Amino acid sequence: DTAVSQTPKYLVTQMGNDKSIKCEQNLGHDTMYWYKQDSKKFLKIMFSYNNKELIINETVPNRFSPKSPDKAHLNLHINSLELGDSAVYFCASSRDREQPQHFGDGTRLSIL
């Protein structure tokens, strides 16, 4: 059973489109995160939600909007995709804000 699952695994789309990435965790965790790993392999936090409430919002363009319908899901919607959005996006979860984080296997987004 996959603990943190992301869909799709690969996403290839054109500039200007709107797309969503879904994340689900079956660990019963309260806190979920989105990270971005760029082509230089730097991994950076984008957002963090605790019990469906936003607690961390790093400097991310407002084209990126996270949505948490319940504690087990944190989806990432991206409007007007740009070339620079090409990256691997990782979802993660933790039991609470202090505990270690469990990561999904990533969504590889390529913008043409």
Add this chain to the structure above:
Amino acid sequence: DAKTTQPTSMDCAEGRAANLPCNHSTISGNEYVYWYRQIHSQGPQYIIHGLKNNETNEMASLIITEDRKSSTLILPHATLRDTAVYYCIVREFSGNTPLVFGKGTRLSVIA
């Protein structure tokens, strides 16, 4: 910015202990040392964390110096599957501060 300094890469022979160093000379009293690793094409994986005492779990041991300015992650018997990028991260335990990943150390385990 990451508050840690790690060597860019290291090699280790299979079956030997892998000792990965990390400097965190500006660590503050309420910051923990965390280690994660990222195997190629996978998400990061939590390994271990500690405050000031040495810690051991089924994956690794963490040795933190008495002044807490550096630490060493030890994989006691490295296997080929331990080939990965290893990240040393310092973070407050309050939970409102994010994990800040640096460049990490690329460990290659060689047969």
